[in-house]
Amino acid sequence: MTRISRLAPLLGLLLVACGGTGQHARPLEIDDADAWRAICKDGTRVKAVREQGICDDHHGVAMWMNKPGEAATAEEATN
Numbered sequence: 206m207t208r209i210s211r212l213a214p215l216l217g218l219l220l221v222a223c224g225g226t227g228q229h230a231r232p233l234e235i236d237d238a239d240a241w242r243a244i245c246k247d248g249t250r251v252k253a254v255r256e257q258g259i260c261d262d263h264h265g266v267a268m269w270m271n272k273p274g275e276a277a278t279a280e281e282a283t284n
Contacts, residue, residue, distance in 0.1 A: 242271040 240252045245263030253259045256276070260266045272280070 239273050241273060244268045244270060
């Protein structure tokens with residue numbers, strides 16, 4: 206019985222720590238300056254952190270809406 210009474214505070218702390226705050230976490234947000242944004246061929250608008258595969262599930266890219274700052278700067282330098 207004394208073992209249980211010694212573990213009670215630890216168990217209480219564990220329950221509180223695992224219970225969370227009761228608030229749901231926000232979905233992952235991508236900063237627009239770092240995002241690739243495109244309209245896919247089926248009309249779906251997508252935003253991603255990588256260009257590769259951005260519209261694979263939607264029949265490919267129809268039009269780019271935004272390129273991240275680094276990619277846009279590199280493209281301007283080559284033109």
